[in-house]
Amino acid sequence: MRNIKLTIEYDGTDFCGWQIQVDDRTVQAEVERSLSMLTDSKVRLAAAGRTDSGVHALAQVASFKTESNLPLDVFVRGGNSRLPRDVRIVSAEEAPAGFSARYSAKSRLYRYVVAKKQKAIGRQYAWYYWNPLDVRKMNDACAAILGVRDFQSFCQAKADVDHYLCDVRYAFWRETKDDLVFEIRANRFLHNMVRILVGTMVEIGDNTLRSSSMPRILAAKDRSAAGATAPAHGLFLLDVEY
Protein backbone atom coordinates (compact mmCIF):
# COMPACT_ATOMS: atom_id res chain seq x y z
CA MET A 1 0.00 0.00 0.00
CA ARG A 2 1.42 3.39 -1.02
CA ASN A 3 0.79 6.59 0.91
CA ILE A 4 0.69 9.67 -1.35
CA LYS A 5 1.06 13.27 -0.20
CA LEU A 6 -0.50 15.90 -2.48
CA THR A 7 -0.10 19.67 -2.51
CA ILE A 8 -3.27 21.31 -3.82
CA GLU A 9 -4.10 24.87 -4.87
CA TYR A 10 -7.68 26.10 -5.14
CA ASP A 11 -9.76 29.17 -5.65
CA GLY A 12 -12.40 28.87 -2.94
CA THR A 13 -14.86 31.28 -4.59
CA ASP A 14 -17.17 28.63 -6.01
CA PHE A 15 -16.55 25.90 -3.44
CA CYS A 16 -18.45 25.15 -0.24
CA GLY A 17 -15.11 24.60 1.45
CA TRP A 18 -12.80 21.60 1.55
CA GLN A 19 -14.84 18.97 3.38
CA ILE A 20 -17.13 16.66 1.45
CA GLN A 21 -20.87 17.30 1.86
CA VAL A 22 -23.90 15.62 0.41
CA ASP A 23 -25.27 18.29 -1.89
CA ASP A 24 -22.58 20.92 -2.18
CA ARG A 25 -19.56 21.40 -4.42
CA THR A 26 -16.46 20.83 -2.30
CA VAL A 27 -12.74 20.56 -3.08
CA GLN A 28 -12.42 17.20 -1.35
CA ALA A 29 -15.23 15.74 -3.46
CA GLU A 30 -13.72 17.03 -6.71
CA VAL A 31 -10.21 15.73 -5.98
CA GLU A 32 -11.46 12.38 -4.67
CA ARG A 33 -13.62 11.93 -7.76
CA SER A 34 -10.73 12.80 -10.08
CA LEU A 35 -8.24 10.45 -8.37
CA SER A 36 -10.80 7.65 -8.02
CA MET A 37 -11.38 7.79 -11.79
CA LEU A 38 -7.63 7.90 -12.40
CA THR A 39 -6.78 4.95 -10.14
CA ASP A 40 -10.00 3.05 -10.80
CA SER A 41 -10.50 2.65 -7.04
CA LYS A 42 -12.08 4.63 -4.21
CA VAL A 43 -9.72 7.39 -3.05
CA ARG A 44 -10.30 8.97 0.36
CA LEU A 45 -8.32 12.08 1.31
CA ALA A 46 -7.17 13.42 4.69
CA ALA A 47 -6.32 17.13 4.62
CA ALA A 48 -4.24 19.44 6.79
CA GLY A 49 -6.79 22.26 6.87
CA ARG A 50 -10.52 21.83 6.42
CA THR A 51 -11.03 25.28 4.92
CA ASP A 52 -14.47 26.87 5.04
CA SER A 53 -16.70 27.91 2.18
CA GLY A 54 -15.02 30.64 0.13
CA VAL A 55 -11.54 30.20 1.65
CA HIS A 56 -8.64 29.72 -0.80
CA ALA A 57 -5.53 27.55 -0.63
CA LEU A 58 -2.16 28.01 -2.29
CA ALA A 59 -0.77 24.85 -0.70
CA GLN A 60 -3.33 22.65 0.99
CA VAL A 61 -1.81 19.25 1.82
CA ALA A 62 -3.85 16.06 1.51
CA SER A 63 -2.86 12.40 1.69
CA PHE A 64 -4.38 9.12 0.57
CA LYS A 65 -3.54 5.43 0.57
CA THR A 66 -3.65 3.56 -2.72
CA GLU A 67 -2.74 0.22 -4.34
CA SER A 68 -2.18 2.08 -7.63
CA ASN A 69 1.21 1.73 -9.33
CA LEU A 70 0.87 4.98 -11.28
CA PRO A 71 3.99 7.19 -11.36
CA LEU A 72 3.81 10.30 -9.17
CA ASP A 73 3.65 12.75 -12.08
CA VAL A 74 0.57 10.92 -13.40
CA PHE A 75 -1.27 11.76 -10.16
CA VAL A 76 -0.52 15.40 -10.97
CA ARG A 77 -1.18 15.49 -14.72
CA GLY A 78 -3.90 12.85 -14.84
CA GLY A 79 -5.57 14.23 -11.74
CA ASN A 80 -5.56 17.78 -13.13
CA SER A 81 -6.93 16.69 -16.50
CA ARG A 82 -10.00 15.38 -14.62
CA LEU A 83 -10.37 18.42 -12.34
CA PRO A 84 -12.18 21.72 -12.88
CA ARG A 85 -9.96 24.75 -13.49
CA ASP A 86 -10.41 26.22 -10.01
CA VAL A 87 -8.50 23.37 -8.33
CA ARG A 88 -5.02 22.18 -9.30
CA ILE A 89 -2.81 19.43 -7.92
CA VAL A 90 0.58 21.15 -7.62
CA SER A 91 2.69 18.14 -6.66
CA ALA A 92 2.59 14.50 -5.49
CA GLU A 93 5.17 12.75 -3.30
CA GLU A 94 5.58 9.34 -1.69
CA ALA A 95 5.01 9.55 2.08
CA PRO A 96 5.96 7.10 4.87
CA ALA A 97 3.30 4.54 5.84
CA GLY A 98 2.35 6.35 9.04
CA PHE A 99 2.01 9.79 7.43
CA SER A 100 -1.34 11.62 7.60
CA ALA A 101 -1.69 15.09 6.05
CA ARG A 102 -4.07 15.89 8.90
CA TYR A 103 -2.53 14.29 12.00
CA SER A 104 1.18 14.58 11.10
CA ALA A 105 1.01 18.36 10.55
CA LYS A 106 3.11 20.34 13.04
CA SER A 107 1.79 23.75 12.06
CA ARG A 108 -0.31 25.61 9.49
CA LEU A 109 0.32 29.05 8.00
CA TYR A 110 -2.62 31.21 6.93
CA ARG A 111 -2.64 34.56 5.11
CA TYR A 112 -5.43 37.14 5.19
CA VAL A 113 -5.49 40.04 2.72
CA VAL A 114 -7.28 43.32 3.51
CA ALA A 115 -7.45 45.66 0.48
CA LYS A 116 -7.02 49.38 1.18
CA LYS A 117 -8.82 50.34 -2.02
CA GLN A 118 -11.62 48.79 -3.98
CA LYS A 119 -10.44 46.76 -6.93
CA ALA A 120 -12.11 44.86 -9.76
CA ILE A 121 -9.11 42.71 -10.70
CA GLY A 122 -8.48 40.27 -7.85
CA ARG A 123 -11.50 41.35 -5.80
CA GLN A 124 -12.11 37.61 -5.15
CA TYR A 125 -8.86 37.45 -3.17
CA ALA A 126 -9.05 40.33 -0.68
CA TRP A 127 -11.51 41.97 1.72
CA TYR A 128 -11.91 45.65 0.91
CA TYR A 129 -12.03 47.70 4.10
CA TRP A 130 -13.16 51.30 3.75
CA ASN A 131 -11.61 52.93 6.84
CA PRO A 132 -7.89 53.71 7.28
CA LEU A 133 -6.19 51.15 9.54
CA ASP A 134 -3.30 51.67 11.95
CA VAL A 135 -1.04 48.68 11.31
CA ARG A 136 1.14 49.48 14.33
CA LYS A 137 -1.83 48.99 16.66
CA MET A 138 -2.80 45.78 14.88
CA ASN A 139 0.73 44.45 15.42
CA ASP A 140 0.55 45.45 19.10
CA ALA A 141 -2.53 43.22 19.27
CA CYS A 142 -0.61 40.40 17.56
CA ALA A 143 1.97 40.40 20.35
CA ALA A 144 -0.76 39.45 22.84
CA ILE A 145 -1.71 36.25 21.00
CA LEU A 146 1.77 34.71 20.65
CA GLY A 147 2.49 31.45 22.48
CA VAL A 148 0.07 28.91 23.93
CA ARG A 149 -3.27 30.63 24.64
CA ASP A 150 -6.89 29.70 25.03
CA PHE A 151 -8.69 30.91 21.87
CA GLN A 152 -12.27 30.11 22.85
CA SER A 153 -13.18 33.78 22.27
CA PHE A 154 -11.96 33.37 18.68
CA CYS A 155 -13.84 30.16 17.98
CA GLN A 156 -17.26 29.95 16.39
CA ALA A 157 -19.76 28.80 19.04
CA LYS A 158 -20.52 25.09 19.54
CA ALA A 159 -17.22 23.90 18.06
CA ASP A 160 -16.72 20.18 18.54
CA VAL A 161 -13.28 20.32 20.18
CA ASP A 162 -11.78 19.04 23.47
CA HIS A 163 -9.99 22.27 24.30
CA TYR A 164 -9.26 25.70 22.84
CA LEU A 165 -5.48 25.89 23.36
CA CYS A 166 -3.46 26.90 20.30
CA ASP A 167 0.26 27.59 20.07
CA VAL A 168 0.68 30.69 17.88
CA ARG A 169 4.30 30.86 16.66
CA TYR A 170 3.97 33.86 14.36
CA ALA A 171 1.40 36.60 13.78
CA PHE A 172 2.20 39.77 11.88
CA TRP A 173 0.63 42.43 9.65
CA ARG A 174 2.64 44.00 6.83
CA GLU A 175 1.56 46.84 4.59
CA THR A 176 2.00 46.83 0.82
CA LYS A 177 1.00 49.53 -1.66
CA ASP A 178 -2.57 48.26 -2.02
CA ASP A 179 -3.09 45.83 0.86
CA LEU A 180 -2.58 44.92 4.49
CA VAL A 181 -1.39 41.33 4.68
CA PHE A 182 -1.73 39.27 7.87
CA GLU A 183 0.11 35.98 8.29
CA ILE A 184 -0.30 33.63 11.23
CA ARG A 185 1.31 30.28 11.97
CA ALA A 186 0.03 27.98 14.74
CA ASN A 187 0.02 24.30 15.56
CA ARG A 188 -3.77 24.23 15.12
CA PHE A 189 -6.63 26.58 14.30
CA LEU A 190 -10.17 26.58 15.67
CA HIS A 191 -13.26 27.11 13.53
CA ASN A 192 -13.19 30.66 12.03
CA MET A 193 -10.23 31.55 14.29
CA VAL A 194 -8.22 33.49 11.68
CA ARG A 195 -11.28 35.34 10.43
CA ILE A 196 -12.39 36.35 13.95
CA LEU A 197 -8.81 37.41 14.80
CA VAL A 198 -8.73 39.53 11.61
CA GLY A 199 -12.16 41.02 12.28
CA THR A 200 -11.10 41.92 15.82
CA MET A 201 -7.73 43.36 14.80
CA VAL A 202 -9.35 45.44 12.05
CA GLU A 203 -11.59 46.96 14.76
CA ILE A 204 -8.41 47.70 16.73
CA GLY A 205 -6.82 49.21 13.60
CA ASP A 206 -9.68 51.63 13.05
CA ASN A 207 -9.94 52.53 16.75
CA THR A 208 -13.27 50.84 17.42
CA LEU A 209 -11.38 48.69 19.95
CA ARG A 210 -8.17 49.49 21.86
CA SER A 211 -5.07 47.44 21.01
CA SER A 212 -4.74 46.78 24.74
CA SER A 213 -8.09 44.95 24.77
CA MET A 214 -6.65 41.70 23.35
CA PRO A 215 -5.72 40.12 26.74
CA ARG A 216 -9.21 40.91 28.09
CA ILE A 217 -10.86 39.34 25.01
CA LEU A 218 -8.72 36.19 25.37
CA ALA A 219 -9.49 35.97 29.10
CA ALA A 220 -13.25 36.20 28.48
CA LYS A 221 -13.29 32.77 26.74
CA ASP A 222 -16.48 33.94 25.06
CA ARG A 223 -17.03 34.49 21.33
CA SER A 224 -19.12 37.60 21.99
CA ALA A 225 -16.10 39.35 23.53
CA ALA A 226 -14.26 39.40 20.18
CA GLY A 227 -14.97 41.38 17.00
CA ALA A 228 -16.81 40.42 13.84
CA THR A 229 -15.83 37.51 11.60
CA ALA A 230 -13.94 38.82 8.55
CA PRO A 231 -15.25 37.54 5.19
CA ALA A 232 -13.95 34.22 3.86
CA HIS A 233 -12.62 35.46 0.52
CA GLY A 234 -9.58 37.25 2.01
CA LEU A 235 -8.23 34.04 3.58
CA PHE A 236 -5.61 31.63 2.15
CA LEU A 237 -4.10 28.43 3.52
CA LEU A 238 -0.48 29.05 2.59
CA ASP A 239 1.72 26.32 4.04
CA VAL A 240 1.68 23.22 6.22
CA GLU A 241 4.72 22.16 8.19
CA TYR A 242 5.48 18.47 8.91
Next chain:
Amino acid sequence: MRNIKLTIEYDGTDFCGWQIQVDDRTVQAEVERSLSMLTDSKVRLAAAGRTDSGVHALAQVASFKTESNLPLDVFVRGGNSRLPRDVRIVSAEEAPAGFSARYSAKSRLYRYVVAKKQKAIGRQYAWYYWNPLDVRKMNDACAAILGVRDFQSFCQAKADVDHYLCDVRYAFWRETKDDLVFEIRANRFLHNMVRILVGTMVEIGDNTLRSSSMPRILAAKDRSAAGATAPAHGLFLLDVEY
Protein backbone atom coordinates in the same frame (compact mmCIF):
# COMPACT_ATOMS: atom_id res chain seq x y z
CA MET B 1 -20.56 72.05 -19.99
CA ARG B 2 -17.97 70.07 -18.03
CA ASN B 3 -15.72 67.42 -19.57
CA ILE B 4 -14.88 64.62 -17.14
CA LYS B 5 -12.01 62.14 -17.51
CA LEU B 6 -12.44 58.82 -15.72
CA THR B 7 -9.93 56.07 -15.00
CA ILE B 8 -11.69 52.71 -14.85
CA GLU B 9 -10.58 49.24 -13.72
CA TYR B 10 -12.46 46.11 -14.73
CA ASP B 11 -12.29 42.35 -14.69
CA GLY B 12 -13.21 41.40 -18.25
CA THR B 13 -14.16 37.80 -17.39
CA ASP B 14 -17.92 38.31 -17.41
CA PHE B 15 -18.08 41.21 -19.86
CA CYS B 16 -18.57 41.13 -23.62
CA GLY B 17 -15.88 43.79 -23.92
CA TRP B 18 -16.02 47.55 -23.51
CA GLN B 19 -18.27 48.69 -26.31
CA ILE B 20 -22.02 48.90 -25.82
CA GLN B 21 -24.09 46.21 -27.58
CA VAL B 22 -27.79 45.55 -27.72
CA ASP B 23 -28.07 42.27 -25.83
CA ASP B 24 -24.73 41.76 -24.11
CA ARG B 25 -23.25 42.85 -20.81
CA THR B 26 -20.57 45.45 -21.56
CA VAL B 27 -18.46 47.76 -19.41
CA GLN B 28 -19.53 50.86 -21.31
CA ALA B 29 -23.22 50.04 -20.75
CA GLU B 30 -22.69 49.47 -17.01
CA VAL B 31 -20.72 52.68 -16.46
CA GLU B 32 -23.07 54.78 -18.62
CA ARG B 33 -26.08 53.40 -16.74
CA SER B 34 -24.47 54.13 -13.38
CA LEU B 35 -23.45 57.71 -14.26
CA SER B 36 -26.75 58.46 -15.99
CA MET B 37 -28.59 57.47 -12.78
CA LEU B 38 -26.15 59.53 -10.71
CA THR B 39 -26.40 62.69 -12.85
CA ASP B 40 -30.04 62.18 -13.80
CA SER B 41 -29.12 62.73 -17.45
CA LYS B 42 -27.92 60.61 -20.36
CA VAL B 43 -24.16 59.98 -20.08
CA ARG B 44 -22.26 58.86 -23.19
CA LEU B 45 -18.65 57.72 -22.80
CA ALA B 46 -15.72 57.82 -25.22
CA ALA B 47 -12.94 55.36 -24.30
CA ALA B 48 -9.24 55.08 -25.11
CA GLY B 49 -9.32 51.36 -25.82
CA ARG B 50 -12.35 49.41 -26.95
CA THR B 51 -11.25 46.17 -25.31
CA ASP B 52 -12.66 42.88 -26.57
CA SER B 53 -14.74 40.32 -24.72
CA GLY B 54 -12.75 38.85 -21.81
CA VAL B 55 -9.98 41.50 -21.85
CA HIS B 56 -9.23 43.27 -18.55
CA ALA B 57 -8.28 46.86 -17.77
CA LEU B 58 -6.32 48.27 -14.86
CA ALA B 59 -6.60 51.83 -16.18
CA GLN B 60 -9.02 52.28 -19.04
CA VAL B 61 -9.65 55.98 -19.66
CA ALA B 62 -13.10 57.26 -20.64
CA SER B 63 -14.50 60.77 -20.93
CA PHE B 64 -17.96 62.32 -20.99
CA LYS B 65 -19.57 65.72 -21.17
CA THR B 66 -22.08 66.68 -18.50
CA GLU B 67 -24.07 69.63 -17.14
CA SER B 68 -23.90 68.06 -13.69
CA ASN B 69 -22.42 70.09 -10.82
CA LEU B 70 -21.50 67.05 -8.74
CA PRO B 71 -18.05 67.15 -7.12
CA LEU B 72 -15.44 64.88 -8.73
CA ASP B 73 -15.26 62.45 -5.80
CA VAL B 74 -19.02 61.87 -6.10
CA PHE B 75 -18.53 60.56 -9.64
CA VAL B 76 -16.16 58.02 -8.10
CA ARG B 77 -18.06 57.04 -4.95
CA GLY B 78 -21.58 57.47 -6.30
CA GLY B 79 -20.67 55.81 -9.59
CA ASN B 80 -19.12 52.82 -7.81
CA SER B 81 -22.06 52.40 -5.47
CA ARG B 82 -24.23 51.86 -8.58
CA LEU B 83 -21.76 49.58 -10.36
CA PRO B 84 -21.28 45.80 -10.13
CA ARG B 85 -18.17 44.64 -8.28
CA ASP B 86 -16.22 43.70 -11.40
CA VAL B 87 -15.93 47.31 -12.55
CA ARG B 88 -14.59 50.21 -10.46
CA ILE B 89 -14.14 53.91 -11.21
CA VAL B 90 -10.63 54.59 -9.87
CA SER B 91 -10.57 58.38 -10.33
CA ALA B 92 -12.34 61.34 -11.93
CA GLU B 93 -10.71 64.57 -13.14
CA GLU B 94 -11.80 67.74 -14.91
CA ALA B 95 -10.56 67.76 -18.53
CA PRO B 96 -10.26 70.66 -21.02
CA ALA B 97 -13.24 71.21 -23.33
CA GLY B 98 -11.52 69.66 -26.35
CA PHE B 99 -10.37 66.52 -24.54
CA SER B 100 -11.54 63.12 -25.78
CA ALA B 101 -10.34 59.95 -24.03
CA ARG B 102 -10.36 58.30 -27.46
CA TYR B 103 -9.01 60.92 -29.85
CA SER B 104 -6.63 62.76 -27.51
CA ALA B 105 -4.73 59.59 -26.57
CA LYS B 106 -1.09 59.62 -27.71
CA SER B 107 -0.38 56.00 -26.87
CA ARG B 108 -1.76 52.93 -25.12
CA LEU B 109 0.14 50.36 -23.03
CA TYR B 110 -1.06 46.75 -22.93
CA ARG B 111 0.19 43.84 -20.84
CA TYR B 112 -0.18 40.15 -21.66
CA VAL B 113 0.53 37.47 -19.02
CA VAL B 114 1.53 33.93 -19.99
CA ALA B 115 1.60 31.55 -17.00
CA LYS B 116 4.40 28.96 -16.94
CA LYS B 117 2.44 26.69 -14.64
CA GLN B 118 -1.21 25.97 -14.18
CA LYS B 119 -2.77 27.86 -11.32
CA ALA B 120 -6.18 27.97 -9.69
CA ILE B 121 -5.74 31.35 -7.95
CA GLY B 122 -5.65 34.05 -10.63
CA ARG B 123 -6.28 31.66 -13.54
CA GLN B 124 -8.69 34.35 -14.88
CA TYR B 125 -5.73 36.69 -15.41
CA ALA B 126 -3.15 34.64 -17.33
CA TRP B 127 -2.93 32.24 -20.25
CA TYR B 128 -1.34 28.96 -19.16
CA TYR B 129 1.06 27.73 -21.83
CA TRP B 130 2.26 24.14 -21.44
CA ASN B 131 5.56 24.21 -23.40
CA PRO B 132 8.78 25.87 -22.22
CA LEU B 133 9.36 29.22 -23.93
CA ASP B 134 12.65 30.86 -24.89
CA VAL B 135 12.19 34.48 -23.82
CA ARG B 136 15.39 35.55 -25.57
CA LYS B 137 13.97 34.52 -28.95
CA MET B 138 10.67 36.23 -28.17
CA ASN B 139 12.55 39.45 -27.44
CA ASP B 140 14.49 39.08 -30.71
CA ALA B 141 11.08 39.02 -32.39
CA CYS B 142 10.07 42.17 -30.48
CA ALA B 143 12.98 44.08 -31.98
CA ALA B 144 11.49 43.55 -35.45
CA ILE B 145 8.20 45.27 -34.62
CA LEU B 146 9.57 48.51 -33.12
CA GLY B 147 8.88 51.77 -34.95
CA VAL B 148 6.24 52.54 -37.59
CA ARG B 149 5.23 49.31 -39.33
CA ASP B 150 2.29 47.94 -41.25
CA PHE B 151 0.50 45.47 -38.94
CA GLN B 152 -2.08 44.12 -41.37
CA SER B 153 -0.76 40.58 -40.70
CA PHE B 154 -1.60 41.14 -37.02
CA CYS B 155 -5.10 42.46 -37.57
CA GLN B 156 -8.26 40.39 -37.53
CA ALA B 157 -9.62 40.16 -41.08
CA LYS B 158 -12.15 42.74 -42.37
CA ALA B 159 -11.15 45.42 -39.89
CA ASP B 160 -12.82 48.74 -40.63
CA VAL B 161 -9.66 50.90 -40.74
CA ASP B 162 -8.07 53.28 -43.29
CA HIS B 163 -4.57 51.88 -42.86
CA TYR B 164 -2.60 49.41 -40.76
CA LEU B 165 0.36 51.56 -39.70
CA CYS B 166 1.14 51.54 -35.98
CA ASP B 167 4.05 53.18 -34.20
CA VAL B 168 5.32 50.67 -31.61
CA ARG B 169 7.46 52.51 -29.03
CA TYR B 170 8.10 49.62 -26.66
CA ALA B 171 7.69 45.84 -26.78
CA PHE B 172 9.38 43.54 -24.29
CA TRP B 173 8.99 40.20 -22.53
CA ARG B 174 10.19 39.74 -18.95
CA GLU B 175 10.23 36.54 -16.96
CA THR B 176 9.04 36.28 -13.37
CA LYS B 177 8.95 33.20 -11.14
CA ASP B 178 5.57 32.04 -12.43
CA ASP B 179 4.91 34.06 -15.58
CA LEU B 180 6.17 35.59 -18.79
CA VAL B 181 4.93 39.17 -18.99
CA PHE B 182 4.75 41.04 -22.29
CA GLU B 183 4.24 44.80 -22.41
CA ILE B 184 3.73 46.83 -25.56
CA ARG B 185 3.15 50.55 -26.07
CA ALA B 186 2.01 51.98 -29.41
CA ASN B 187 0.13 55.01 -30.69
CA ARG B 188 -2.73 52.74 -31.79
CA PHE B 189 -3.66 49.06 -31.86
CA LEU B 190 -5.58 47.15 -34.52
CA HIS B 191 -8.28 44.60 -33.73
CA ASN B 192 -6.72 41.63 -31.87
CA MET B 193 -3.23 42.99 -32.60
CA VAL B 194 -1.70 42.29 -29.17
CA ARG B 195 -3.24 38.81 -28.99
CA ILE B 196 -2.00 37.86 -32.49
CA LEU B 197 1.46 39.26 -31.67
CA VAL B 198 1.51 37.19 -28.46
CA GLY B 199 0.27 34.05 -30.23
CA THR B 200 2.97 34.48 -32.88
CA MET B 201 5.76 35.19 -30.41
CA VAL B 202 4.77 32.21 -28.27
CA GLU B 203 5.20 30.04 -31.41
CA ILE B 204 8.64 31.62 -31.81
CA GLY B 205 9.40 30.95 -28.14
CA ASP B 206 8.62 27.24 -28.43
CA ASN B 207 10.44 26.90 -31.77
CA THR B 208 7.37 26.35 -33.95
CA LEU B 209 8.44 29.52 -35.79
CA ARG B 210 11.92 31.06 -36.12
CA SER B 211 12.52 34.41 -34.41
CA SER B 212 13.85 35.65 -37.75
CA SER B 213 10.43 35.10 -39.36
CA MET B 214 8.93 38.34 -37.96
CA PRO B 215 9.99 40.61 -40.89
CA ARG B 216 8.56 38.11 -43.39
CA ILE B 217 5.25 37.95 -41.48
CA LEU B 218 5.00 41.76 -41.39
CA ALA B 219 5.83 42.00 -45.13
CA ALA B 220 3.10 39.49 -46.03
CA LYS B 221 0.35 41.94 -44.94
CA ASP B 222 -1.87 38.88 -44.52
CA ARG B 223 -3.42 37.60 -41.28
CA SER B 224 -2.75 33.99 -42.29
CA ALA B 225 1.03 34.61 -42.24
CA ALA B 226 0.98 35.20 -38.46
CA GLY B 227 0.41 32.76 -35.59
CA ALA B 228 -2.71 31.97 -33.60
CA THR B 229 -4.64 34.56 -31.58
CA ALA B 230 -3.77 34.21 -27.88
CA PRO B 231 -6.79 33.99 -25.52
CA ALA B 232 -8.38 37.21 -24.26
CA HIS B 233 -8.05 36.54 -20.53
CA GLY B 234 -4.26 37.15 -20.41
CA LEU B 235 -4.63 40.70 -21.75
CA PHE B 236 -4.80 43.96 -19.74
CA LEU B 237 -5.10 47.60 -20.82
CA LEU B 238 -2.57 49.13 -18.45
CA ASP B 239 -2.09 52.79 -19.27
CA VAL B 240 -3.10 55.53 -21.69
CA GLU B 241 -0.82 58.47 -22.42
CA TYR B 242 -2.21 61.93 -23.28
